[in-house]
Amino acid sequence: xxxxxxxxxxxxxxxxxxxxxxCSRILSTEAKVAETNSYDSKSDAKNRLKLVLMHDxxxxxxxxxxxxxxxxxxxxxxxxxxxxxxxxxxxxxETNTIALVANxxxxxxxSEQEKLQNQIDAAMTEGQSQxxxxxxxxxxxxxxxxxxxxxxxxxxxxxxxxEQADEGCGCDSSCDCGCQKTE
Amino acid sequence: MSGRVIVIxxxxxxVGKTTSxxxxxxxxxxxxxxxxxxDTDIGLRNLDLxxxxxxxxxxxxxxxxxxKCKLHQALVKDKKIxxxxxxxxxxxxxxxxxxxxxxxxxxxxxKEDFDFVLVDSPAGIEQGFQNAIAGANEAIIITxxxxxxxxxxxxxxxxxxxxxxxxxxxxxxxxxRPKMIQSNDMLSVSDVTDILSIKxxxxxxxxxxxxxxxxxGEPIVNMENTKAGNAYMNIARRILGDDIPIPDFxxxxxxxxxxxxxxxxxxxxxx
Numbered sequence: 199x200x201x202x203x204x205x206x207x208x209x210x211x212x213x214x215x216x217x218x219x220x221c222s223r224i225l226s227t228e229a230k231v232a233e234t235n236s237y238d239s240k241s242d243a244k245n246r247l248k249l250v251l252m253h254d255x256x257x258x259x260x261x262x263x264x265x266x267x268x269x270x271x272x273x274x275x276x277x278x279x280x281x282x283x284x285x286x287x288x289x290x291x292e293t294n295t296i297a298l299v300a301n302x303x304x305x306x307x308x309s310e311q312e313k314l315q316n317q318i319d320a321a322m323t324e325g326q327s328q329x330x331x332x333x334x335x336x337x338x339x340x341x342x343x344x345x346x347x348x349x350x351x352x353x354x355x356x357x358x359x360x361e362q363a364d365e366g367c368g369c370d371s372s373c374d375c376g377c378q379k380t381e
Numbered sequence: 382m383s384g385r386v387i388v389i390x391x392x393x394x395x396v397g398k399t400t401s402x403x404x405x406x407x408x409x410x411x412x413x414x415x416x417x418x419x420d421t422d423i424g425l426r427n428l429d430l431x432x433x434x435x436x437x438x439x440x441x442x443x444x445x446x447x448x449k450c451k452l453h454q455a456l457v458k459d460k461k462i463x464x465x466x467x468x469x470x471x472x473x474x475x476x477x478x479x480x481x482x483x484x485x486x487x488x489x490x491x492k493e494d495f496d497f498v499l500v501d502s503p504a505g506i507e508q509g510f511q512n513a514i515a516g517a518n519e520a521i522i523i524t525x526x527x528x529x530x531x532x533x534x535x536x537x538x539x540x541x542x543x544x545x546x547x548x549x550x551x552x553x554x555x556x557x558r559p560k561m562i563q564s565n566d567m568l569s570v571s572d573v574t575d576i577l578s579i580k581x582x583x584x585x586x587x588x589x590x591x592x593x594x595x596x597x598g599e600p601i602v603n604m605e606n607t608k609a610g611n612a613y614m615n616i617a618r619r620i621l622g623d624d625i626p627i628p629d630f631x632x633x634x635x636x637x638x639x640x641x642x643x644x645x646x647x648x649x650x651x652x
Contacts, residue, residue: 238565239565239566240562240566240567240568243568244572244576246528247531247532247568250532251532251535251576254532254536255539
């Protein structure tokens with residue numbers, strides 16, 4: 199009789215643990231379903247794909263994007279003062295075209311005088327860079343004339359005539375034929 | 382006779398190019414067309430395995446190009462369908478054994494005798510791919526609803542757009558799982574076609590029978606009543622010009638209760 203009792207209690211305890219396990223399983227799957235519903239992995243994939251395809255299609259390298267951004271900032275900040283850190287430049291897809299969308303927070307507009315000054319500054323820096331390039335190699339202006347080989351001697355179309363290819367004609371501007379023009 | 386040369390390509394590997402070639406080819410032949418399938422994946426051929434013809438190959442594409450055999454000698458006839466043939470790729474050479482110009486000539490020669498020349502392209506966008514598209518007038522792009530496969534398909538579409546000879550290209554979306562689409566955990570058919578902005582030729586649901594069919598060396602269209610087999614048969618009919626609607630996998634199928642409701646509503650309407 200006692201043995202039987204034991205069997206029954208064992209069975210009951212087994213049953214209880216089974217019920218608990220089933221309940222907890224159902225609860226956990228419900229929680230999981232709720233989780234997957236709140237987190238929609240498809241739209242994540244779609245958005246990421248759209249973005250990556252836009253960059254693929256635009257054929258711009260990240261470095262080029264960055265450079266474009268810097269140059270845009272320079273131009274815009276001549277006219278308005280902008281928040282450089284909050285600037286956001288990205289590619290977006292309209293139905294069949296790609297749009298470059300920039301979100302540029304403007305802190306304040308510049309006064310007329312500032313605008314003028316910045317324009318002058320910009321012009322100055324351009325001028326300086328030109329000067330710098332010209333001052334680096336002062337005497338090596340490219341000879342504008344096209345050289346021709348006539349009877350085994352090279353002739354360029356400049357005022358001088360180059361009789362001997364090795365020595366050059368002695369004019370100042372140098373060309374491929376080696377002539378140098380002197381005034 | 383001048384047949385249609387259709388290249389089947391994907392960019393990414395493992396999305397089902399070869400399976401699709403075998404099944405679309407077989408399905409077209411079952412509908413009465415004369416079809417030749419051309420494996421251009423030189424060095425990594427597999428189309429013969431899926432067709433169960435691996436023991437019958439004597440000459441390959443490369444043998445023909447090297448002048449070791451005539452074109453008709455290199456064609457392997459299908460076990461069941463007499464109007465279906467396979468031209469296998471060489472397994473021992475690499476992709477540089479063939480040039481785009483040669484491929485063009487082979488396709489032109491084949492389309493004289495067949496209604497359809499299906500070219501199974503290798504993965505990637507290098508020489509092998511360029512060879513595969515060289516002689517084609519149409520393209521079928523295979524992709525799956527995975528990000529990497531869709532991205533690669535976009536790249537392929539870009540390359541195909543740049544090729545003037547290809548006048549028509551359509552998408553086959555492979556291995557979709559309707560349940561995952563319904564629970565918003567998989568890119569849907571319309572998501573993929575929107576992103577790629579391309580016309581859809583067909584949708585193949587994920588089907589375990591594909592593995593069985595590959596094991597047997599028997600295309601799935603030869604098996605009775607399978608999801609993927611039916612989808613491939615429909616694709617073949619669309620290629621032949623029939624107007625067959627593509628099933629919508631985005632809305633869940635009607636439940637038992639819905640069906641009873643509909644039945645009641647229908648009878649009520651009649652009454």
